[in-house]
Amino acid sequence: MIQVKNLQKEFRIHQARAGLGGAFRDLFSREYKTVKAVNDLSFTVEEGEMFALIGENGAGKSTTIKMLTGILTPSEGEIVINGYVPFKQREEYVRSIGVVFGQRSQLWWDLSPMESFRLLKSVYKVDGTEGDKWLDRLIEELEINSFVSQPVRKLSLGQRMRCEVAASLIHKPRLLFLDEPTVGLDVLVKQKIREFLRNLNETENMTILLTTHDVSDIEALCKRVLVMDKGKLIFDGLLSDLKEKWGNGTEVSFQMKKRTPADELRKTLGEMPCEISQVNEYTISVKVPQSQEMLPFVLSTVMSTFEVSDVKIMETSTEDIVRNIYQVDTGVRGHA
Amino acid sequence: MHKLYMELIRMRFLTMLAYRVNYYSGIIIYAINIGAYYFLWGAIYGGQQQLGGLSVEQMTSYVAIAWMSRAFYFNNIDTEIAQDVREGKVAIEMIRPYNYLSVKTAQAFGEGIFRFLFFAGPGIFLISLIIPFHFPATATGWGLYLISLMFAFLINTQINLLTGLFTFFLFRNDGMMRAKRVVVDLMSGLVLPISFFPGWAQTVMGFLPFQAVNYYPSLIFTGAITPGRSWELIGFQAIWMVVILVPILILWRMARNRLVVQGG
């Protein structure tokens, strides 16, 4: 369904000279730097897959999505989606995709989401009764019925985001792009949206591509992950592989009732391959490598041996994973 | 505080230098505007030597200086304030340790100086290659003009502040701001020296501050009036400046109390 080959996007960025004098010189001649936002990207996606594109800010995720949706023209390389070349056949291609921009709205700010839905139905030539039924289903599953007739400017971020998702799906696209959709949302709303997307993928076989900073988004939704860094694709595979190979595992922070030195914990856990460090006199953190059994074992052992007042569990972050990929995998050449 | 304002002015300079397209097209636009008006007025005068109290030569320098003055006193802070209100940024501005209005004025000042020197300056230079302009020969002439210009800037900026403040209460008043811009251009004396207007209109406009914005300084510049009269006009400008300050302060206080922020 999606075929990307050797995709490149370069930007020529004007380097502003410093100070007032420099600014005057810039009037006459400018200095430019060429930045490769996307560098030789290739991957293939089958229909019905749900996958995530992750990486730090500036890694090239948004630029990639913009090229996939036809907003940006690639400098080099090929993209074929659903038989279309996005930037060449944009208006036809776009009928088959839906896009949710986390940071920008598709809805008319002054009107209710319902009005926007009506207009979009017209724009996308959505068929009468079928379209209505589909929209009703969207409204129901996203639970937006209670506020879908209120002006958008009066909605909370969580409410608005759900309406944005609905708006992007009105024409029942075969492919859905979501660019950072869960930024700023609270846990409950995130869950609702994730469940909805999962359901959509299962019942309608919709291909879904998600970019995000939030590893838990991916955990909940995608099996397949593409990791980008500095414009390059540094990992393309299953999430479980990603975490096993390059995750730091999990870090558990125990807050004890009594002062406890780290050595005591070490004694209890014996030969367990985990990193123990003393955060302060009452708090010890244990880094547990990725494994199904180790985490519960560590938890139960420590908590049965010591009097624990609080436990904090921290997952590996995307930055950690990316960092690890560079450190561990000598086959991937990162930045010079 | 002084440092803050210098810094603001410097920032405006940098901002205006940053966009080459705007800069170069700005110069050309100035040249075209001045040139076109010069010819227009040439055609209007026809064979006549004097109209509305100005000779042909004085008229041409009036045209040139009217546009140069506008380059200095013109600013968009009314729309900028309106935008701040609409986007809710104004709430943040309120809690900053400076006076929002003075900051806006300083920004406008920076913009004005830049435009005067680097837009209108080159623009006039370009067009003077084709058109002979007459500039005052004496230092007093220039001195009086510059003093008057400074007042003109303050008055125009105050008018803009006032318009911008209305956004607190009216929200979408960009229609009003558009109309105001056109009205000010007419009543300030930019497109027509006030002396051209029929007597009754001149009396009415005597009660409005607009002619102090362009007509007074331009008149002083052309040398069509005596230095004594020039000082009189400057006096009027000073009075207007004080008068307009009052509603500004009142509205500002009201606005702070009634901070209804739109959006967000």
Next chain:
Amino acid sequence: MQNVKHIFGIFADYLGQYFKTRLAYRADFLGDFVSNLISELINLVFIIVVFTHVPLMKEWTRDEIIFIYGFFLVPYALFSMFFGFWDFNERYIIRGEMDRILTRPIHNLAQVCLESIAPDRIFGVITGLIIMGYAAFQLDLTFYWYDLFIFIGLVISGALIYGGVYTAIAAVSFFSDSRTGIAPMIYNIQQYGRYPVDVYNKAIRFVLTYVLPFAFVGIYPAAYFLRKEVWYTYAALTPVVAVIFFGIGLLVWNWGVTKYRGAGS
């Protein structure tokens, strides 16, 4: 046929959105109407006041100049209705709304026009016709039945010229990363096209005829109705200029879209 129906449908929908949005902010209907009227009449004041001092401007009388002004208001009103995206740079480039436009299956320029549609500008047509009518009466002009069609043609051409010029200027925003577009600067220049072009020197005349052909929206077509035969060829060229400049506008725009960088990260 299906397509045409669809186009009308979309147009009606966007118009509907416009009205619903306006009604959501009740305050400004009257305000906008009044300010438009004021903006239109201010220029008239200039003409009237000037002519209280002189009888002629280069052999053109006051009523002739007024007629030209009235004429100009009509294509300008049409143009303002459909190409009202004065804040294009701020809204679509800086705030990145162009992204949304590009992901919808309608031509992007058409969408921008539809989203900025300003049907209240139609009153400018009425103002223009009234002013023209007054001047025509004063000048005792005669009209023939076919003049109506010529008028409509010239008006549409004028609107297209404006549309083409301002589309190209808005498209400049795709190339430059400026904070403000340059459209407001050009605004003043369009009025020079309403005066007899032979007033200006060669350079400015050239600009107003071939570069920013505002003369084709004011003096040249109006000269036809004023029966100034020496300008007839120019008047006849108006539709040609319209097609050329609208074409240029479209070309520059489409080229600009490929240079669009997207907003934000």
